[in-house]
Amino acid sequence: MPKLNSSVIRQIDSAHLDMLFAAHNNFASQVLGESLTKEFLLTHLFEISPHLLRRPESFWREAFRLLYRGVALPPLLAKHVATILSGTALGHLPIEDLLSSKSTMVRTVQTAWGRFLEEQGVEIRHTDSDAGTETTRSVEIPFDHADIRAIVDTLFLEGALQPVNVQTAPTALPDWIKLGTIQSPTSLRDLVVAGIKSVAGKLPAPNATHRDWIDAAKRLAETISRFNELPSEDAAVLRPAMRELQVEADNRLRGWVQRCFQDLPSLPIANAPVMVHHIPRYLLRRRDAGEEKIALLVFDGMALDQWIQIREHLNSRAPNFTAEETGCFAWLPSLTSVSRQALFSGLRPREFQRSIETTAQESNLWSRFWSESGLHGGEVLYRKAIKRTEQLPELSAAISNHSVKVVGIVVDMIDELVHGAMLGKRGLTGQIREWCETGFVEELVSLIAARGFHVYVTADHGNVDAYGIGRLNQGVISEVKGERVRTYRNETLAASVPAEIDAFQFRGAGLPSDFLPLYASGRGAFVPPGHQVVAHGGMSVEELIVPFVKIAMKREDSEG
Numbered sequence: 001m002p003k004l005n006s007s008v009i010r011q012i013d014s015a016h017l018d019m020l021f022a023a024h025n026n027f028a029s030q031v032l033g034e035s036l037t038k039e040f041l042l043t044h045l046f047e048i049s050p051h052l053l054r055r056p057e058s059f060w061r062e063a064f065r066l067l068y069r070g071v072a073l074p075p076l077l078a079k080h081v082a083t084i085l086s087g088t089a090l091g092h093l094p095i096e097d098l099l100s101s102k103s104t105m106v107r108t109v110q111t112a113w114g115r116f117l118e119e120q121g122v123e124i125r126h127t128d129s130d131a132g133t134e135t136t137r138s139v140e141i142p143f144d145h146a147d148i149r150a151i152v153d154t155l156f157l158e159g160a161l162q163p164v165n166v167q168t169a170p171t172a173l174p175d176w177i178k179l180g181t182i183q184s185p186t187s188l189r190d191l192v193v194a195g196i197k198s199v200a201g202k203l204p205a206p207n208a209t210h211r212d213w214i215d216a217a218k219r220l221a222e223t224i225s226r227f228n229e230l231p232s233e234d235a236a237v238l239r240p241a242m243r244e245l246q247v248e249a250d251n252r253l254r255g256w257v258q259r260c261f262q263d264l265p266s267l268p269i270a271n272a273p274v275m276v277h278h279i280p281r282y283l284l285r286r287r288d289a290g291e292e293k294i295a296l297l298v299f300d301g302m303a304l305d306q307w308i309q310i311r312e313h314l315n316s317r318a319p320n321f322t323a324e325e326t327g328c329f330a331w332l333p334s335l336t337s338v339s340r341q342a343l344f345s346g347l348r349p350r351e352f353q354r355s356i357e358t359t360a361q362e363s364n365l366w367s368r369f370w371s372e373s374g375l376h377g378g379e380v381l382y383r384k385a386i387k388r389t390e391q392l393p394e395l396s397a398a399i400s401n402h403s404v405k406v407v408g409i410v411v412d413m414i415d416e417l418v419h420g421a422m423l424g425k426r427g428l429t430g431q432i433r434e435w436c437e438t439g440f441v442e443e444l445v446s447l448i449a450a451r452g453f454h455v456y457v458t459a460d461h462g463n464v465d466a467y468g469i470g471r472l473n474q475g476v477i478s479e480v481k482g483e484r485v486r487t488y489r490n491e492t493l494a495a496s497v498p499a500e501i502d503a504f505q506f507r508g509a510g511l512p513s514d515f516l517p518l519y520a521s522g523r524g525a526f527v528p529p530g531h532q533v534v535a536h537g538g539m540s541v542e543e544l545i546v547p548f549v550k551i552a553m554k555r556e557d558s559e560g
Contacts, residue, residue, distance in 0.1 A: 002031070003024060003028040003029075003030065003031050003032060004024060004028060004032055004037045004040065005032060005033060005034045005037035007034065008034055008037045008038055008041065008076065009037070011074050011075075011076050012041065012045070012074060013074070013270045013271045016045050019044070019045060020041070020044070020045060023040070023044035023045070027040070027044060028040065035080070038076065038077055038080045039080075041077060042073075042077055042080070042081070046066070046071070046073060046077070048062055048073075048081070050080070050081040050084040050085065051084060053081070053085060053090070054085070054088045054089070054090070055089075056089070056090065056140075056141075056142055057142050057145040057147060057148065059085070059090050059093075059095075060141055060142060060145075060148055061145075061147040061148055061151070063098055063099065063105065064109075064148055064151040064152065064155070065151065066099065066105075067102065067105055067106070067109075067155065067160060068151055068154065068155060068160065070102070070160075070215055070218075072099065072100050072101060072102050072105075073099045073100050074100070075096070075100045077099075078095070078096045078097075078098075078099035078100035079096050079100075081095060081096075081099060082095035082096040082099075092138070093139060094108075094139075101322075101324065102324060102325070103322040103323050103324050103325070104322065106160070106161065107322065108139050109141065109161060110161065110162065110164075111139070112139050112140065112141040112143075113141075113143065113161070113164065113180060114164055115140075116141070116143050117164060117166065117169075117177070117180070117181065120169075120170065120173065120177060121169070121170045122166050122168070122169045122170070122173070122181065123166060123167040123168045123169070124164055124165070124166050124167070125164075125165040125166060125167055149176055152176070152180070153176045153179045153180075154198070156179045156180045156191070157179065157191070157194050157195050157198045158195065158198055158199065158219045158222060158223075159195070159218075159219060159221075159222020159223065159225075159226070159308070160222075161180065162312065162315075163179065163180050163181050163182045163187070163191060164180065164181055164182065165181075165182045166181045166182065166183050169181060169183055179191065179194070185230070185231050185234060188226060188229065188230060188234075189230060189234040189237075189238065191226060192223060192226050192227050192230060192234075192238055192242075193238065193241075195222065195223040195226060196223055196238070196241050196242060196245050198219075199216075199219045199220050199223050199245060199249075200245050200248065202216065202219065203216055203248060203249055203252055204216050204252060204256065206252075206255065206256065206259075208256060210260070210264060210267070210274055210329065213253065213256065213541075213545060214326065214327040214328070214545055216249070216541075217304055217327055217541050217542075217545035218304060218325070218327060220245070220246070220249055220304075220541055220542075221303070221304035221305040221307075221308055221542075222305075222308060223242075223245075224242070224246075224305040224425075224542070225305040225306075225308040225309055225312075225429075227242050227426075228305065228309075228425060228426045228429040229429065235426060246523070246540075246541070246542075247522065247523065249541045250522065250523065250539075250540045250541055251522075253539065253540070253541050253544065254539055257332070257506075257508075257539055257544070258506060261329075261332065261508050261509060262508065262509035263509075264329055264509075265277070265348055265509055265510050269281060269282050269285070272326045272328065272548060273328045273548060274328055274329060275328055275329045275330075275331065275342075276328055276329070276330055276331065276339055276340075276342055276343040276458065276460060276546065277331065277342035277343060277345070277346055277347060277348060278328070278346075279296065279328070279343055279346070279456075279458060279548070280343075280344070280345070280346035280366075280369045280370075281346055283296060283406070283456065284373050286454065287405075287406075291454040292405060292452075293404075293405055293406075293451075293452050293453045293454065294405070294406050294407070294453060294454050294456065295399070295406075295407040295408075295409065295448045295453040295454070295455050295456070296406075296407065296408045296409070296456050296458070297409050297411055297444070297445075297448075297455065297456065297457045297458075298340065298343060298344075298408070298409065298410050298411065298458055298459065298460060299411045299413075299414055299457065299458070299459050300336060300340065300410055300411065300412040300414065300415035300459065300460055301336070301412075301414045301415030301418050301459065301460070301461060301462070301463055301536060302414045302415075302459035302462065302546070302547070303425075303459070303462030303463050303464070303542045303543070303546070304327065304462060304542070304545065304546065304547050305425075305542065306414060306428070306429075306432055306462075306463075307457070307459070307547040307549070309429060309432055309433070309436075310432070310436060310441055311323055311325075311549075313433075313436040313441065313442075314441065314442055314445070314551075317439075317442045318442055318445075318446070318553055320553055321442075321445075321551065321552070321553055322551065322552050323549050323550070323551045324549065324550040324551075325547065325548075325549045326547075326548050326549070327545050327546060327547055327548055328458070328545070328546060328548045329544060329545060329546075330459075330460060330461040330462070330543070330544050330545070330546050331348075331349060331508075331510070332506070332508045332511075332517065332539055332544065333482070333484075333485040333487065333517045333519070333537045333538070334460075334461035334462070334484075334485075334536050334537055334538060334539070334543045334544055335461070335482060335485065335536070335537050336359060336415070336460055336461070337355075337356060337357050337358055337359055338356060339460040339461050340359060340362065340410070340460035340461075341355065341356070341359060341361070341362055341365060343458070343460050344362050344363075344365055344366040344369075344382075344408055345362075345365035345366065345368070345369060346369045347365070348509075348510035349510055349511050349512065349515070350510055350511055350512045350513075350515075352365065353512035353515065356512065356515060359384075362382070362384070362410075363382040363384075366380065366382050366408045367380050367382065370406050375405060375406060378401075378403045378404070379403055379404060379405040379406065380404075380405070380406050380407075380408075381398060381399060381404050381406070381407045381408070382407075382408045382409075383395060383398070383407075383408070383409050383410070384409070384410035384412065385410065385412055386409055386410065386411050386412070386444070387411055387412055387413035387416070387435075387440065388413075388438070388440060389438055389439060389440050389443055392440075392443055392444060392447060395409070395444075395447070396447050396451075399447075399448060399451055399453070400451060407448070407453065409444075411444070413435055413440075414432065414463075417431050417432065417435075418463045418534045418535070418536070421533070421534040424465050424532060424534060425463070425464075425465050425534055428463075428534060445551060445553060446553050449552060449553045450553075454550065454552075455550070455551050455552065456548070456549065456550050456551075457547065457548075457549045457550075457551055458546060458547060458548045458549070459546040459547060460546070461536045461537075461543055461544070461546060462536065462542045462543045462544070462545070462546055463534050463535065463536045463542065463543060464484075464523060464534070464535065464536065464538065464540045464542045464543050465523065465532060465533075465534060466483065466484060466520070466523050466524060466525035466527075466532070466533050466534070466535045466538075467523055467524060467525060467531070467532055468524075468525055468526075468527040468528045468529045468530055468531035468532070468533075469501060469502050469503075469520055469521070469524035469525065469526065469527075469529065470498075470500065470501050470526065470528065470529060471526060471527060471528055472486060472497065472498075472501065472526045482526075482535070482536075482537035483520075483525045483526055483527055483533055483535040483537065484519065484520050484524075484525055484526070484535045484536060484537035484538035484543070485517050485518065485519050485520070485537035485538055486517070486518045486526065487515055487516060487517050487518070488516045488518065489514045489515075489516070490514065490516065491516065493516075494516045494518055497518060501526075502520070502521040502522070502524055503518050503519060503520050503521055503524070504518070504519055504521055505517070505518055505519075506519060506539070519537075519538050519539060520538060523540065
């Protein structure tokens with residue numbers, strides 16, 4: 001793109017390159033310098049004209065539009081907008097942070113929303129009041145402006161913003177404001193009803209991109225998380241609609257996976273990993289960019305909806321907690337020995353085929369990746385089976401060693417709970433809540449962040465409510481005997497599955513040639529009919545698309 005400034009272009013996510021090439025060919029009529037290249041990108045990639053954002057409602061309309069799309073501006077473009085607006089009535093706003101950080105935007109909006117509700121005569125429950133930072137406390141947002149109001153209600157419906165628990169509210173409160181409040185269990189039920197409808201209307205089409213599916217998975221997870229918090233009576237009423245949404249999402253994803261999954265392993269990682277085996281390489285890039293000390297927390301078996309539950313717990317316990325959230329794809333089959341090994345090794349499963357049925361080599365694979373990237377043994381740490389507060393002093397001592405630069409930690413409580421779950425994912429929600437109440441998660445994150453590490457959270461796979469389609473009693477024929485998937489060494493053995501078992505074969509890219517998965521169809525499980533389990537291994541949305549999050553516990557600058 002010879003007409004655009006190369007130093008600016010290098011800082012743009014490769015996901016925008018197709019659109020950028022088209023814009024360059026159609027609209028770049030002359031060679032542009034650095035400043036005009038930034039203007040060009042803002043106009044043609046993000047549809048923002050900073051010189052037109054001089055009124056609060058204009059600025060916030062565009063900021064909310066970016067939030068709705070799940071988009072943050074590259075830092076250099078956000079800084080450019082902030083520079084242009086510095087001499088206007090908006091100059092007091094933290095514009096650069098708001099436009100470049102989705103977590104800063106969300107926290108700022110949530111804090112301002114609480115104040116807005118109080119101005120409308122709403123009494124907020126004390127436990128939900130977020131004092132925010134000195135900067136966010138000073139931000140006023142014109143929520144009642146028509147352009148902004150039209151976006152805000154959708155953000156609450158789809159979970160980009162969280163409604164606030166309130167004590168009392170005026171009876172004449174407008175409906176669009178009520179969407180951002182929880183006044184009673186009925187309020188949450190109504191929000192779930194509206195969320196199911198909204199998510200169903202936005203499920204990806206057959207020609208969707210992997211980013212479309214990640215966004216859809218996040219919206220679905222927000223609704224599932226809220227559904228799992230409903231009282232039993234409300235959940236029973238809404239369960240058929242929730243199940244219908246999940247099944248439709250899974251069916252669409254299965255069709256998409258069978259066409260497109262083979263392309264995912266080779267996609268460029270750009271500003272985030274596409275698959276879990278991209279994560280080590282992405283973290284290496286972050287080290288090269290200045291994040292000298294990095295900690296990767298792998299919550300074994302954590303679905304996106306369970307991450308949301310943990311995120312909201314951290315929000316309530318740590319006022320300065322921030323999370324930059326995206327997602328990525330697990331490997332298929334979504335088994336620990338396959339996907340978690342890929343995650344720690346940076347390899348495709350066929351590249352560790354000798355250990356594909358165990359995690360015994362995981363520590364060595366993690367160390368080898370970083371050794372080949374220039375770190376020596378004492379600079380790399382790996383720990384697994386971390387899940388209780390009494391384990392944290394030893395971990396703290398280990399990472400306090402100044403030579404340690406990279407840490408990989410397996411937090412396996414959720415996977416342990418999954419394999420013992422008797423009451424489905426709704427029952428699991430209560431168990432995760434009890435675990436969070438022990439303080440383990442915030443203590444873990446705080447002690448790592450306090451030692452100068454940049455903290456990333458992900459999972460090797462998720463989990464799903466599954467229902468018995470019949471047990472497979474094949475003795476030693478199947479190499480891996482999961483509840484959602486079985487694997488075989490050749491086609492003949494795979495074909496030995498009884499015809500009455502509703503299952504299908506899918507040999508995805510990157511697997512060893514003698515590793516043939518057989519998947520239970522839909523939300524089926526290889527357990528007796530009538531039995532329900534929480535399981536993983538299959539290709540449902542909840543199993544296959546996992547969180548990838550950078551989290552921080554920011555501290556206020558001390559006075560004086």
